[in-house]
Amino acid sequence: MCPRACIYLLLSLSLCVTVSEGKQDFAVNVNDDGTYNVVVQGDVWLKSAPTFFRADGQVFSSADGSLKLVKNTQSSGVDVVGQWEANSFLYQAGSSQIEASFVQYTPDPSIFTYNNPAIPFMLFKQRYINGANNTASNSSDFTISGFPGFLIQESTLPLGYFGYGGSQFGSLGLMAGQWGPSSFKITDGIEGGPLALFDQVKTANTLIISPASRFMSSSIWRQNASTGGDNLYWGTMGGVENAPLGVETSFILFCGNQGINKAFVSWGQILKQWHGRTDQYVKSDFTINYLGYWMDNGAYYYYRTEKGKNDQDTVLDLQTYMGQIGVPARYIQFDEWWYYWDNDHGVVTWSAQPKVFPNGMQWLYNKTGYPVVAHSMYWSSNTTYATANGGKYEFLIDGPKSLPLEERFWTDLLAESRKWGLFVYEQDYLGTEFQQIKKLLTDIDLGSQWLTQMGNGAAKNGLTIQYCMSLPRHALQSLEIPVVTQARVSHDNRPNTDNWKIGVTSLLAWAIGISPFKDNFWTTKVEPGNGYNGTEPHTSLNAVVATLSTGPVGISDMVGGMNRTLIMKSVNADGLILKPSRPATAIDNRLRKMAWSDFEGPDGEVWSTYSDFGGKNKYGIVLAADLQGSYTMTPCMAGYQGFPSSMVFPANDPNKIQPLTDPQPLTMSGCTTTDFCLFYVSPVLTFNGKQVLIQGELDKWVPMSPQRVTGINIADDITISLTGAAKEKVSFWFNVDGKSTPVACTLGAGGLATLRFTAGACLGA
Numbered sequence: 001m002c003p004r005a006c007i008y009l010l011l012s013l014s015l016c017v018t019v020s021e022g023k024q025d026f027a028v029n030v031n032d033d034g035t036y037n038v039v040v041q042g043d044v045w046l047k048s049a050p051t052f053f054r055a056d057g058q059v060f061s062s063a064d065g066s067l068k069l070v071k072n073t074q075s076s077g078v079d080v081v082g083q084w085e086a087n088s089f090l091y092q093a094g095s096s097q098i099e100a101s102f103v104q105y106t107p108d109p110s111i112f113t114y115n116n117p118a119i120p121f122m123l124f125k126q127r128y129i130n131g132a133n134n135t136a137s138n139s140s141d142f143t144i145s146g147f148p149g150f151l152i153q154e155s156t157l158p159l160g161y162f163g164y165g166g167s168q169f170g171s172l173g174l175m176a177g178q179w180g181p182s183s184f185k186i187t188d189g190i191e192g193g194p195l196a197l198f199d200q201v202k203t204a205n206t207l208i209i210s211p212a213s214r215f216m217s218s219s220i221w222r223q224n225a226s227t228g229g230d231n232l233y234w235g236t237m238g239g240v241e242n243a244p245l246g247v248e249t250s251f252i253l254f255c256g257n258q259g260i261n262k263a264f265v266s267w268g269q270i271l272k273q274w275h276g277r278t279d280q281y282v283k284s285d286f287t288i289n290y291l292g293y294w295m296d297n298g299a300y301y302y303y304r305t306e307k308g309k310n311d312q313d314t315v316l317d318l319q320t321y322m323g324q325i326g327v328p329a330r331y332i333q334f335d336e337w338w339y340y341w342d343n344d345h346g347v348v349t350w351s352a353q354p355k356v357f358p359n360g361m362q363w364l365y366n367k368t369g370y371p372v373v374a375h376s377m378y379w380s381s382n383t384t385y386a387t388a389n390g391g392k393y394e395f396l397i398d399g400p401k402s403l404p405l406e407e408r409f410w411t412d413l414l415a416e417s418r419k420w421g422l423f424v425y426e427q428d429y430l431g432t433e434f435q436q437i438k439k440l441l442t443d444i445d446l447g448s449q450w451l452t453q454m455g456n457g458a459a460k461n462g463l464t465i466q467y468c469m470s471l472p473r474h475a476l477q478s479l480e481i482p483v484v485t486q487a488r489v490s491h492d493n494r495p496n497t498d499n500w501k502i503g504v505t506s507l508l509a510w511a512i513g514i515s516p517f518k519d520n521f522w523t524t525k526v527e528p529g530n531g532y533n534g535t536e537p538h539t540s541l542n543a544v545v546a547t548l549s550t551g552p553v554g555i556s557d558m559v560g561g562m563n564r565t566l567i568m569k570s571v572n573a574d575g576l577i578l579k580p581s582r583p584a585t586a587i588d589n590r591l592r593k594m595a596w597s598d599f600e601g602p603d604g605e606v607w608s609t610y611s612d613f614g615g616k617n618k619y620g621i622v623l624a625a626d627l628q629g630s631y632t633m634t635p636c637m638a639g640y641q642g643f644p645s646s647m648v649f650p651a652n653d654p655n656k657i658q659p660l661t662d663p664q665p666l667t668m669s670g671c672t673t674t675d676f677c678l679f680y681v682s683p684v685l686t687f688n689g690k691q692v693l694i695q696g697e698l699d700k701w702v703p704m705s706p707q708r709v710t711g712i713n714i715a716d717d718i719t720i721s722l723t724g725a726a727k728e729k730v731s732f733w734f735n736v737d738g739k740s741t742p743v744a745c746t747l748g749a750g751g752l753a754t755l756r757f758t759a760g761a762c763l764g765a
Contacts (some may be wrong), residue, residue, distance in 0.1 A: 001243055001602050002745055003075075004509075006644040007554035010167075011286040015394070018194070018425050018518065018655075018686050018739065021664065023042070024125060024253045024729050025037065025041060025042075026040055026041075026189050026254070027039040027370050028080060028104075028122050029104060030102055031489060032072065032758060033062075033069070034051060034062060034069060034089045034100070034652070035048045035062075036102070036148075036727060038050045038150075038207070038253070039478065040207065040299050041205060041257075041764060042576070043155070043156050043157055044155070044156065044678070045154070045159060045197065045207065045236075046148060046150040046154060046207075046261050047150065047151045047195075047762060048148070048149075048150060048151070049093070049146065049149035049151050049229065049231035049233065049646055050062045050063035050146070050149070050221075050229075050231075051067060051100060051146055051147045052067060052095040052145065052147075052149075052233075053067065053091065053096070053098050053126075053132070053144070053145045053146070053147075053249075053617070054093075054135045054136075054137060054144040054245065055093045055094045055096040055098075055132040055133065055134070055135055055243075056094035056095055056096070056132075056133065056143065057092075057128065057133055057134040058093060059092035059093065059183070060091075061146075061228075061324055062090075063228075063229075066089060066093075067091050067092075068092040068093075069090070069091055070087060070091060070097070070194065071088040071089075072087070072089050072093055072399070073087075073088050073090070074086065074088070075088065075510065077213075078538070079156070080273060080274060080275055080276070081105055081107045081108065081270060081417075081654065082105055082106050082107035082108045083105070083106045083759065084103050084104060084105045084106070085103070086101045086102065086103045086104075086125075087101065087102045087103075087397050088100070088101040088174050089101070089131055089629055090129075093132070094755075095130075095132075095133075095459075096129075096130060096131065096133075096661045097127060097128075097129040097130050097518075098129065098131040098132070098145075098188075098245075099126070100124070100125070100126055100688055101123075101124070101125040101127070101142065102122065102123075102124065103123040103124075103125055103250075104120055104121075105120055105121050105122075105270075105274070105445045106120045107120070107121070107270060107271075109113060109140045109392060109478050112314075115711045117568055117630070118268060121252060121253065121254045121255070121267075121270060122149055122252070123212060123250045123251065123252055123253075123254075124234070124250065124251045124253065124385070125249070125250045125251075125756055126145055126147055126235065126236070126248065126249045126250070126321065127246065127247070127248040128243040128244070128245070128247050128248075129245075129246065129247065130245060131242065131243055131244050131246070131247070132242065132243040133241075133242050134220075134242070135236075135240055135241060135242060136238065136239055136240060136241045136442065137238035138238070138240035138256055138365075139189070139219065139236055139238050139239075139642040140190055140218075140238050140441045140699065141188065141190055141219070141237075141238060141240030142187025142221050142223075142227070142238050143172055143219050143220075143221040143233050143235030143236060143237060144188070144238055144240055144243070144535065145233075145236050145249075145506040146203065146213070146221075146223075146231070146233035146234075146235050147233075147234070147235065148209070148233075148251060148253070148292075149231050149232065149233040149235055149690050150231065150232050151180060151229075151230070151231055151756030152181050152184050152222075152230045152231060152232055153230070154180050154181070154258065155179060156287055156355075157199060157200075158178065158199065158200055158201070158596070159178065159179035159186065159197050159198065159199055159331070159666055160176070160177070160178055160179065160197070160200070160592055160594075160595025160596055160599075161177060161178070161195060161196060161197045161198070161595060162174065162175065162176035162177075162187075162194040162195075162196055162504070162591060162594055163175055163186040163187065163193060163194070163220075163259075163598075164187075164192075164194050164195075164472050164508055165186060165187025165188070165191050165193050165468070165472065165507070165514075166187050166191045166193050166471070166735065167431045167469045167471060168468075168469060168470070168488050168489060168491055168505070169189075169467070169470055169472070169475050169487050169488065169489040169505050169506060169508065169514075169516070170193040170194075170472040170475060170508060170539050171489055171490055171491070171502070171504070171505040171507060172491060173187030173189055173191050173506070174187075175593035175627075176595050177550065177595055178590075178595055178596065179197060181230050184232075186222060187239075187415065188220050188221050188222045189219055189220075189221060190219065190237065190435055190471065190473075191240070191431070191471055191472070192219055192221075192433070192471025192472065192478075193210070193220070193471070193473070193475070194208060194209070194210035194218040194472065194476075194508065194510075195208070195209050195210070195220065196208050196260060196263070196264070196591075197209075197594065198591075198595075200592065200596070200599065201412070203257045203258065203259065203262050204588050204592065205256075205257040205258070205261045205265075206255065206256050206257070206259070206260045206263035207253065207254070207255050208252070208253075208254045208255075208256075208263055208264065208267045209252070209253050209254075210251065210252055210267075211234070211249070211250070211252075211473075211476060212250040212251055212252040212271060212274065212478065213248070213250045213274075214247075214248075214249045214444070214700040215447070215448070215473050215476035215477040215479070215480075216234070216434075216447030216451065216473050216474075216477050217236055217240060217249070217444045217445070217447060218234065218236060218237065218238055218249055218251070218473070219231045219234070219235065219236070219237040219238070219473075219539070220232070220233070220475060221234075221235070221238070224625055227568045229425055233658075234251045234443065235249070236249055237441065237551075239438075239441035239442045240441075240442060240443070240526055240643070241394070241443075242444070242445065242446045243745070244444065244445075247444060247454075249648035251424070251467045252267065252270065252271070253267065253378075253713070254267040254270065257331055258641070259588045259639065260587055260591050260592075261338075261507060261587070261588055262346070264507050264508070264510075264511040264641070265444075265510070268510070268511030268512045268513070269354060269510060269511075269636060270511060271476075271479050272479060272512065272513055275479040275480050275519065276482075277438070277451065277479050277480070277482050277512075277513050277723035278378075278482060278513075279479075279513055280482070280512060281464055281483050281485050282485045282514075282515055284487075284759070285485040285486065285515070286330070286331065286423055286424075286550060287371070287373055287423060287424050287464075287466075287486070287552050288485060288550075288552055288577075289329035289576060289577060289707075290331065290553075290554050290571075290574075290576055290577060291327075291328060291329050291554075291555070291567070291570065291571045291575040291576045291577060291705050292330060292331045292332065292333060292373065292552060292553070292554045293318060293322070293329040293331075293333070293335075293554065293555055294331055294333040294373075294519075294520035294555070294556045295311075295335050295554065295556065296333060296335040296375065296492075296495035296519070296728065297335065297492040297493070297494075297519075298494050298499075298519060298520050298521075298532075298556065299493055299520050299555055299556030300522070300527055300530055300531075300556055300558040300561070300705065301314055301318075301555075301556070301558070302335060302337070302531065303337050303531065304530075305533050306559060307485055307529075307722060310357075310358065310359060310758075311337070311338065311355060311407060311576045312356065312357045312359060312364055314369070314559075315332065315364060315368065316367070316674055317510055318443055318559055319368050319370070320664065321559045321560065322562070322564075326564060326577030327555075327562055327564055327567055327568075328574055329555065329575060330370075330572065330574075330575045331370050331372065331373060332371075332373070332374070332521075333374075333375070333554065334369040334372060334374050334375060334475065335374050335375045335378075336377060336428070338352055338356050338357065338361075338374070338375075338415060339351060339352065339353065339376070340353060340423075341377070341380065342382055342400075344380065344399055344400040344401070345376055345378075345382060346377065346379055346380025346381065346382070346383070346400060346402070347376055347377055347378070347379050347380055347490055348382050348383055349383070349384045349385075349567055350383060350413065350417075350531050352420075355568055358421070361420035361421070362419050362420040362421075364420070365420045365421030365641075369421040370421065370423040371421050371422075371427055371471030372420065372422050372423060372424075373423065373424040373466065373617070374417065374422050374424075374426060375426045375427065375428055375468075375527055376425065376426065376427055376668075377428050377432075378401050378429045378431040378432060378433040378436075379395065379401065379402045379403065379404065380400065380401065380402065381398070381400050381401060381402045383395065383402055385404070385409060385413075385492055385568065386402060390514055392412075392540060392569045393406050393408070393409040393412075394406050394436065394641055396439060396671040398436075398437045398438055398439065399434065399436070401436055401437055402437075402522075403433070403437050403439075404450070404451060404453070406453070407453040407457060409453075409457070409462070410453055410454050410456065410457025411456070411457040411460050412457070413457070414457050414458055414460075414461040414463055415460075415461050417461075418462070418463070422463060423463065423464070424463065424464050424466055424485075424486075424540065425458055425464075425465050426465075426466040426468060427454065427465060427467060427468065428468040428469055429468075429469050430468065430469050430471065430474045431469050431470065431471045431474070432469065432621055433470065434447060434473075434560065436597070442658075445558045446482075447473070448477065449475075450557070451474065451477050451481060452480065452481060454481075455481035455482075455483050455484060456682055459482075463483065463583070464483050464484070464485040464486070464687070465483055465484045465485065465706070466484075466485070466486045466488070466517065467486075467487040467488070467514075468482055468487070468488045468564065469488070470487055470488075475487065475508065475509070475512065475514065476512065476587075478512065478514055479512055479513070479579035482513075484749050486514060486515040486516075486517050486551055486552060487509060487514050487515075487516065487517060487698045488517050488518075488519060489502045489505035489508075489509055489516040489517065489518065489549075490505070490519055492519060493518070493519040493521055493542075493556075494532055494534070495512055495522065495530070495532050495535055495536040495540065496534055496535060496536055498626075499518060499519055499521075499612065499639070500516050500518060500538070500541055500542050500545040500625075500692045501626075502545065502549060503585050503586035503590070503605055503607045503637055504585070504586050504591065504594075505582065506549060506581075506583040506584065506585050507585040509551075509582045509583065509584065510582055510585065513550070515550055515551035515552070515583075516549045516550070516551045516583055516607055517551040517552050517554075518542070518545055518546050518548065518551070519554070519744055520531065520534070520550055520554040520555065520556035520562070521542035521546060521554070521555065521556065521560075522536040522539055522542075522555075522557050523539050523555055523563040523566045524536070524539065524561045524563050525537055526559055527557060527558045527561045528558075528732070529558070532653075535753060537674060538671075538673050538674060539563065539566060540566060540676070541625055541676050542672055543567070543569060543701070544568055544569075544623065544676070544701045545572055545584075545623075546570065547569075547570040547577065547578070547579055547701040547702060548579070548583065548584035548607070548609055548702070549579075549583050549584065549622060549623065550580065550581060550582065550583045550702065551577045551583070553565055553570050553571070553577050555567060563592070563637075566638070566697075569699065569700055569701050570700070570701055571662045572707070572708065572724045572725055573724060573725035573728040574725040574728075576707055576724070577707065577709060578658050578697070578700050578701070578702050578707050578708050579702055579705055580609040580610060580611045580613050580621060580702050581609070581610060581612040581706060582609055582610070582612075583603075584607040584608060584609040584623055585589070585607055585608070585609070586606070586607055587601075587602070587606050587607065587608050587633070587637055588637070588639070589602060589606075589633075589637055590602050590603035590605065590606050590607075593647055600623070600633075602626030602627055602633075602668075603627065603629055603631075604625065604629040604631075604633040604655055604671065605623070605624065605625045605627065605629050606622070606623070606624045606668070607622070607623045607624075607626065607630060607639070607640050608620060608621065608622050608623075608641075609621050610640070610660045610681075611704045611705060611706055611709075612706075613704075613706065613709065613712050613741070614710075615646040616643075617681055617712050618640075618643050618644070619680065619681060619682055619683070619694075619703075620640055620643065620648075620679075620680070620681030620685065621637065621644070621678070621679070621680060621681070621702065622638060622648075622668075622677075622678070622679040623670055623676065623677070623678055623679075624668045624671035624676065624678075624679075624682065625673055625676035625677070625678040626671075626672065626676075627668060627669075627671040627677070628674070629668035629669070630667055630668060631667070631668050631669075632666070632667045632668075633665055633666050633667075633668065634661070634662045634664070634665045634666075635660055635665075636659075637665075638681075638717065640681065643681075643683070644683040644684070645659075645661070645670050645683065645684045646660050646681045646682060647660060647681070647682055647683060647684055647693055648660040648666050648679050648680070648682075649680055649735075650677065650678070650680075650693070651678040651679065651680060651695075651698070654695050654698055654733055654735060654740035655735070655738065655739060655740045657693065666679065666713055678701075680695065680696075680703060682694055682695055682704075682733040682735075685714065686723040687718060687737075687757070688758075689715070690736050690737050691734055691736070691737050691738075692718065692733060692734060692735070692757070693734065693736075694712070694718070694720070694737040695735050695740060696708075696709070696732060696733060696734040697730055697731065697732055697733070698731070698742075699731060699732050703733070707723075708723065708724060708730070709720060709721065709722060710722070710723050711752065717756050717759075718752070718756075718757035718758070718760045719754060719756055719757070720732065720755040720757075721752070721754055721755075722745065722752065722753045722754070722755060722762070723747070723751055723753075724747050724751050725747065725751055726747065726748070726749050726750065727746060727747060727748075727749065727764075728746070728747045729744070729745070729747075729755070730744075730745045730746075730747065730753070731743075731744055731745070732755055732762075734757060741758075743755060743760050743761065743762065745761075745762035745764075746762075748763075748764025748765040750765050752764065752765040753765060
């Protein structure tokens, strides 16, 4: 049975509310002394740790009474998310007055996809009434405040967790395990990120805790016994020296019991609503929608050219070759090798070196017509743009690195770059710059200012931004910068690595409105003369993962080395990526298996996604790879609750259909990295007394893509509206009573066609 709705209650002071079963489904119980605990399904999951704040060079804590409770007040109101009720505790910490508030929100139901009515959630707010001075702790990885905070102790039931952390959108420091003093280990501090706690029940009750504002200066800190106790805190990062008058930081506690995936989506919907983030820039980003050619780390032409030629001539050779074999790449990416940088790899001048592009980037853009994704790293202290070096813009110089301090720098730089075809500005080394420029760690506002100015400069010039080597705080900051449309969610691609394993970080990206990028990939196993002394045996796996990510699809082969058949499985004849409605993400039982090695989840990667055409027209996709043994999965396990009655079949055998129900689940086995398993799920239609499945364009990774199928009408006939390139040939499959057959369709001069099932033919337009 699929999960029922959660009930969310805030219990203020001595108020106690129970449900008919005698259990609290979800509650934050707050006592009059400011202590609190979190209850889920009648069980106490979390107990509060002592609240603390740093001010005047010392720590004031409720544990020893040095943090004085002045008064407690209640208030209520309405904002962009919905109605709220607050229970606020005013504390005296030395010369500073600081308010810690529990704020229960009941959001507007219209912002939720999965939960109706909308689910209340909790915010923990810290507000420095009169500011605070001399707040810095011994380490930037600590926090100068602790609210909320929870004791790390054994719970009454097994709880698992995973926490995002580290570079590449929190993927490199991702950690999972079991909640408890000896088993709980996360990446915290500057590199820490959102944390999920969940239980083992079928419906996966899930708590998600993360910053909800001031993302660049907020941290999670695992305090150990040597620094005062085994506690987990959220607060302002430890290096911040002063808290300005009235500054407020908030942290969200969200609970869901429709599974881990759906909890993350609802958590993200709240944050997107709060910060006004929409999908308009993501939907219009050319590089997210079309096939591109990439020249970054892992690519054949990364710091490498055609023999005896420069990069300019290599690009021209690539364009000629792709035109000859019919590969419709629509843009190109240039990595760090194209501009001027110093021995520390900091950018000196962000313009082309003559030895790379002798005729200049504008000439090359005019010649090829390729829009450009251009890489940039951190700025050198020797940058020619800084006033300290004779330039026009104020930069903060810190050792070998520097930081631009004026928005007009970004506006001018990116305006000039539009002339040579820049469409996407790729900001790399985000974590390195943040951690190595001291003032970014000591000033509560500078990190946000840096990224916001960059985003504003891009927006003024009609550009979008890709984040690379971002920490979770950069990822969350993008909620306030809608022109950040995409981000790398994996380590750099190299031949024969596991760079494709993005199922967990794609969940975070999808939740906050970012398109995940797995990096470039080869489409041919052997590419002679490459700089990595390796081969790529998993070309198809990389291609399907890139396509199912819904992010950029970037090929990176040598001239003469492209597998056109494989490439065209991702795109239409114009290079438009045929993708699902949302990224493929790790199923809940995979996430729980990461926490409990003995949990009955898949021992390997099992992801799901779908294409949604409205109503009951939902078509699923399941990918399994690097799977040890076999795994049996029901529709609920795949996240297909509420989908219509469906059949499932392997991508390589459309006749091998079987029901996908709880009594008749899908069993997957033999799903390796080389021979991965790909399954498609189609709703069962009864038409003229026959069982009909619309199977779609089976020579593509996503046979039922909204980029191909624009309408499905089931009445006197089954009518499919198709779109694509002018005169493009489409082979569209149906399964009738267990037998699959294709219908050949040629789109009209306008790139449209209407396919009628009964006639087995289509009319182009």
